Amino acid sequence: MSGSVTDERSDADCPACGQRGLRVFFGEDSVPQNSCLLLDDPATAAGFPRGRLEIAFCHGCGFVTNTAFQPGSAEYSQRYEETQGFSGRFMAFAQELARRWVADYNLGNRTCLEIGCGKGEFLIEMVKAGAGNCIGIDPGVHPERIEDPEADQIEWIIDFYDERYTHIDADVVICRHTLEHIPNVYEFMSGIRRAVGDRPETVVLFELPNVARILHEVAFWDIYYEHCSYFSLGSLARLFRRTGFEVVELSREYDDQYLLIAAHPSPITPGAGEPLVAEDDMDELRQGVDNYRSGYQKLTDEWRDRLNALRADGGKAVIWGSGSKGVSFISNLDITDEVVAAVDINPHKWGKFMVGSNHEIVAPAALTEIKPDLVVAMNPIYLKEIQADLDALGVDAELVGL
Numbered sequence: 001m002s003g004s005v006t007d008e009r010s011d012a013d014c015p016a017c018g019q020r021g022l023r024v025f026f027g028e029d030s031v032p033q034n035s036c037l038l039l040d041d042p043a044t045a046a047g048f049p050r051g052r053l054e055i056a057f058c059h060g061c062g063f064v065t066n067t068a069f070q071p072g073s074a075e076y077s078q079r080y081e082e083t084q085g086f087s088g089r090f091m092a093f094a095q096e097l098a099r100r101w102v103a104d105y106n107l108g109n110r111t112c113l114e115i116g117c118g119k120g121e122f123l124i125e126m127v128k129a130g131a132g133n134c135i136g137i138d139p140g141v142h143p144e145r146i147e148d149p150e151a152d153q154i155e156w157i158i159d160f161y162d163e164r165y166t167h168i169d170a171d172v173v174i175c176r177h178t179l180e181h182i183p184n185v186y187e188f189m190s191g192i193r194r195a196v197g198d199r200p201e202t203v204v205l206f207e208l209p210n211v212a213r214i215l216h217e218v219a220f221w222d223i224y225y226e227h228c229s230y231f232s233l234g235s236l237a238r239l240f241r242r243t244g245f246e247v248v249e250l251s252r253e254y255d256d257q258y259l260l261i262a263a264h265p266s267p268i269t270p271g272a273g274e275p276l277v278a279e280d281d282m283d284e285l286r287q288g289v290d291n292y293r294s295g296y297q298k299l300t301d302e303w304r305d306r307l308n309a310l311r312a313d314g315g316k317a318v319i320w321g322s323g324s325k326g327v328s329f330i331s332n333l334d335i336t337d338e339v340v341a342a343v344d345i346n347p348h349k350w351g352k353f354m355v356g357s358n359h360e361i362v363a364p365a366a367l368t369e370i371k372p373d374l375v376v377a378m379n380p381i382y383l384k385e386i387q388a389d390l391d392a393l394g395v396d397a398e399l400v401g402l
């Protein structure tokens, strides 16, 4: 079921600032509730539970949220496979970020807690960069898969982070690509602030997607059920201040796809310090919402027409990337046979099926058999490494990025 733009007032309170009256600007009636689960057969994949999107903008703080999200409905477990750690480009970014954080915030031999550590790759990089003992918490971590010697310095906890873990005494709290999965962001950040307590030297480091880019580029594949909370630099900094943090650094990274924030606990709430220049983005966000509303139909029509035309000519298209962006791309276009398979470089996904659309997930090597005419990369930042893989396999297909 494809989505549609709308313009309605919701009576819901903003989960970030509490203001009443959000503006719902995009809706989709039936989307898979998860996009990174590994499913063993097409029937399970096709019949996977579905939910609704009602994507709304807060005029008070710039926060974007899915007002139809049902807490607890998305599954995060050991069959959740979100890692991008098999990409050289992504790992180079993670390594550089770990080195930068350790150097900039003097984290040598400091104790790091990572909330939502995924498969643990980033904590390994933190230890390599000089951090001390680390604790990683995630319901989807597989300690048995981690062979790096640095893991000796890391304690893994297979669980969600909540008030039961506030006793963990860490010098650094890291949280990457997790806050966007949490509906009640004010409560979550307040909980972290309470856990940090009266230790002003603690560093809090977050990384998450940048909604300003999604709105500006009409990146409809980046809006999906698992992500119920969407931030810009401004809305993120405003939430941090409101929950008692002093924001010390804000930046956009990875071709503007990600936001980074660094903060310290503040003795006062809202947190001390003047707003940074980068936080002044309410006008940009309002324009972004209008841009998304006016561009969505045209862009989805163009992709659907292109894939239909290729199939009508007897050609074959595959998508490269079977995770959330791929699931959302196919769901928004409401297509099936127009794409013959989804390629993924993560070997744990091969032979499994994509949630919702039941496309089989194949290894890059399978393309020598499939012989696609078109490869659509779900993230253009990987075009260079995908082209290198295609060249190495001798696959002569047109490669395009979203």
Ligand SMILES: [Zn+2]
Pocket (backbone or CB within 6 Å): 014, 015, 016, 017, 018, 019, 058, 059, 060, 061, 062, 063
């Ligand atoms: Zn708000």
